Amino acid sequence: MTDVPVRFLPTDRPPTEPSRLVDDFTPDLIDVGAHHLCPGCGEPIAMRSIVEAVAEAGLVQQTVGVFGIGCYTAFSNNLDVEVLQALHGRAPSLATGVKRAKPETIVLTVQGDGDMVNEGLQEVLHTAARGESVTCFLLNNGVFGETGGHITATTVLGQRTKNTLEGRDPHRDGYPILISNLLAQLEGAAYVARGAVNTAGNVARTKRMIHRALETQVAGRGFSFVEILTMCPTGWFIETQEAPDYLDDHLAAVHVGGVLKDWA
Numbered sequence: 001m002t003d004v005p006v007r008f009l010p011t012d013r014p015p016t017e018p019s020r021l022v023d024d025f026t027p028d029l030i031d032v033g034a035h036h037l038c039p040g041c042g043e044p045i046a047m048r049s050i051v052e053a054v055a056e057a058g059l060v061q062q063t064v065g066v067f068g069i070g071c072y073t074a075f076s077n078n079l080d081v082e083v084l085q086a087l088h089g090r091a092p093s094l095a096t097g098v099k100r101a102k103p104e105t106i107v108l109t110v111q112g113d114g115d116m117v118n119e120g121l122q123e124v125l126h127t128a129a130r131g132e133s134v135t136c137f138l139l140n141n142g143v144f145g146e147t148g149g150h151i152t153a154t155t156v157l158g159q160r161t162k163n164t165l166e167g168r169d170p171h172r173d174g175y176p177i178l179i180s181n182l183l184a185q186l187e188g189a190a191y192v193a194r195g196a197v198n199t200a201g202n203v204a205r206t207k208r209m210i211h212r213a214l215e216t217q218v219a220g221r222g223f224s225f226v227e228i229l230t231m232c233p234t235g236w237f238i239e240t241q242e243a244p245d246y247l248d249d250h251l252a253a254v255h256v257g258g259v260l261k262d263w264a
């Protein structure tokens with residue numbers, strides 16, 4: 001038994017003070033609390049973790065973000081850091097240009113799996129191979145979320161998407177690309193990790209990975225990369241509340257979480 005007294009709210013009259021607003025929890029770097037992403041989407045949690053880490057590391061004034069095109073791009077309108085938008089897949093190359101032109105800048109990219117691993121795969125591979133001092137984040141939900149939930153190069157076998165309603169079939173659809181595992185093999189990649197945002201524990205672990213990736217850039221050690229598995233109940237065609245477990249049973253069983261490479 002705990003000694004903390006329970007405080008019952010009176011229900012016989014209107015409250016004297018307003019309820020705590022969700023807006024109160026909005027990180028400083030997000031200007032407006034509202035966004036239009038689906039209930040249960042993992043991308044706002046990932047975005048929140050990234051901007052919180054930038055602020056906690058004291059990097060706000062130096063940071064430039066380069067966004068790809070996907071549902072998360074909505075945050076480019078209400079994020080209080082400089083943000084450029086790149087054509088599909090090109091964010092790592094644009095980030096390279098910014099970093100080389102202004103080496104004192106901390107440059108991060110945010111892309112989805114369709115954007116990075118389908119539409120512009122060569123960009124991130126070459127950026128990592130060159131050892132560019134930029135930090136790339138992949139929000140991996142295994143679908144082209146914004147355009148309706150189609151299969152991507154990271155969709156795992158058995159995963160439901162708009163064009164694999166019975167699950168991805170390797171004979172028809174091929175096998176998923178494990179992008180973090182590929183990148184970790186490249187000499188120029190200094191830090192590579194894969195997290196997820198489907199549980200509180202995973203959010204905390206992912207936040208540590210984001211911090212470490214930013215530290216890698218600040219220390220000038222080369223390319224850093226954090227893949228973040230995110231829920232997309234809409235594109236997976238499942239109930240919102242099933243998405244965190246579905247992520248564990250499907251995506252995370254193949255795109256296994258953990259630190260794949262660390263320069264220390």
Ligand SMILES: Cc1ncc(C[n+]2csc(CCOP(=O)(O)OP(=O)(O)O)c2C)c(N)n1
Pocket residue numbers: 043069070071072088111112113114115116139141143144145146147152
């Ligand atoms: C060259 C080009 N092709 C297609 C599109 C349409 N498009 C916009 S967002 C998107 C899906 C992006 O999927 P992903 O990168 O996985 O991000 P998510 O929405 O899942 O976060 C596509 C195909 C486009 N904008 N430009």
Ligand code: SF4
Pocket residue numbers: 036037038040041042043071141145146231232233234235
């Ligand atoms: S479609 Fe998927 S990725 Fe896009 S906002 Fe909805 S849940 Fe999130």
Ligand SMILES: [Mg+2]
Pocket residue numbers: 070112113114139140141142143144145152
């Ligand atoms: Mg996606």
